[in-house]
Amino acid sequence: MSTKQPAKETATFNPGWVMNLVGGIFSALSTVLTNTFLILLTVVFILLEAADFPKKLRIFLKNPERALSAIEKFSRNANRYLVIKTLISATIGVVIWLWLLIIGVDSPLLWGMLSFLLNYVPNIGSIIAALPVALLALVQLGVGSALLTILGFVVVHIVVGNIIEPKLMGKGLSLSTLVVFLSMVFWG
Template identity: 30%
Template sequence: MSIDGDPGSRVSGRTVSGVLTLVVGMAALTIVLGGVHAVSGLIGPVFLALVLTVTVHPIRRRLEKTRLPEWAVSLTMLLSAYLLIVLMTLALIVSVAQLAALLPKYTADITSTIEETLTGLEQLGVDQAQIDKVVQALDPSQLVGLVGSLLAGALGALTDVFFLFTVLLFMAFDTNGARENLRILGSRFGDLVEALAHFARGTRTYMAVAAIFGLIVAVIDGAALYAIGVPGAFVWAVLAFVTNFIPNIGFVIGLVPPAVIALLEDGPGLMLAVIAIYCVVNFVIQSIIQPRIVGESVGLSPTLTFLSLVFWAWLLGPVGALLAVPLSLLMKALLVEADPRLSWALPLISGHPSPRDDGDDEPRG
């Protein structure tokens, strides 16, 4: 006797089909993520070029109001992006070079600190094998070698810069055509085009605010560190600027190196002074003022921002950490905002109630 008409069989079949679809989808996602991770060296610079193009786009809009020809507008936009890259690359190379020259001076201090730490571990009864592992991990020669590898990596990044220059060249001269195509597509895919426009606005706001406040933090930190006598003030100022683009943990990353150098230079007193300066300047600006100004343009809750930082850093490396917020904004635009049926998820992503629901609890007349 056939049981095709049995409701329980149909429900069971749909359940199995749904589970299989989920498993296949997860497998496909894993393969895609593995592929993206494998070519992260290409995807990172390409997306960075896109972010830079979006960031300097207001220059194009202003120049288009003049009588400059289209090629001159695109060239000016391209040179503006090039200038940003060159200045940032030079600052990074100089700072890493200074760090490489600075760290060997503290080899003896590092060795002394390690010995004091090992003595304390022995007094606490720590096993000798574990102490040996600590010694190997904190070997000053390895620390110096790490700085050397950082310098080599910064110099090697010039290769990516040349690739970035090439990608920017094409994007700058394709911007006007892409904008016209989006206008045409807007009549058929209005939600998608609007989502991409929201991504562009949010990215532009985030990058501009992060750069402005990063520069403010860098100048204040550099001047304060120089005034209290912490070596390598320029290095730590550049580090503070770069880490301002890393959400949530950028403040900590920028604080640890100068605090350690201050400890080696003049003891706990100078280290506490560095920590106090960073807490007052960096924490107030990066954690209180800056998020308020960025406001709703980002639309990502703090928890989701942190998780996106971890995810993109794993997937794309350091570039993913620096561009975690723009990358998440793009994913939100493509996967959520482009589909009106998923609008219910936007308050969950942003961590704020939907404006359309603000009056739901109010009595209606």
């Protein structure tokens, strides 16, 4: 009578694969750290130059006060634009979060934050934010919920992008609402 030994499963450990993985991780980490260092260094140099910029501009230009005034006005308008855009994006993010919470899509806070961030990307940001959520709703909840998700995104972006945003941008930047709306239509 022969006794058969149970088949031994041989687990092979490949140290070369592990070393390649660790090497890839360290390479990616070094790239991130290098880019972070370069960005921080650039910011430091910008901040160091900011104090001397008006002096250099006065030397370089014939009418420096006018140029400094224009730069200051542009800076104020750019800051005002960013504040208004951030408030609009935050509103979109909150409304999308609430809509997805009502529908029952997983991770509504994540999708609301993604909508907030991608609202800064003109024209395609809202589409990029809506596609993964719609696919998740389709897989998770079915066709009806996916359509409701898309409908929510479309309604929010139409109302905010075509009614609220032109009014706020017009008032905040001292522009005509009609001019803002027509420029959005033309450039969009």
